[in-house]
Amino acid sequence: MGNLFSFLxxxxxxxxxxxxxxxxxxxxxxxxxAGGFFMFFVALFPITAPFAALIGAWSLLFGMPTWAVDWFIT
Structure with a gap:
């Protein structure tokens, strides 16, 4: 059973x-x-890059959240 948990x-x-x-x-x-400069800046700024990676991974799997589109693009 330990090998299963280790593998997972x-x-x-x-x-x-x-x-x-x-x-x-x-x-x-x-x-x-999309032409979102603030969105691009968030991805390149070292403190907020993990946030961008997390939301980008979510967007890649499930689609862009509406709050992210509203906040960063419009």
Whole structure:
């Protein structure tokens, strides 16, 4: 049973290692396509980049949240 939990934990970490950079790149791509300068700035600023990666990963999997579109683009 310990091997199962170890495998699931390591698979989750590997998925995060892949998903976060992909989410960050998706966030940058959406910022460029939509013309959101503040959105682009949030992705490049080191303190807020993890936030952009998290929301970008969510957007990549489930679609862009309306609050993010309202706040960053419009």
């Amino acid at each position: 934990y390591s698979a989750m970490l590997v998925a995060l290692y892949v998903l976060f950079p992909a989410g960050w790149l998706f966030w940058l791509w959406v910022a460029i396509k």
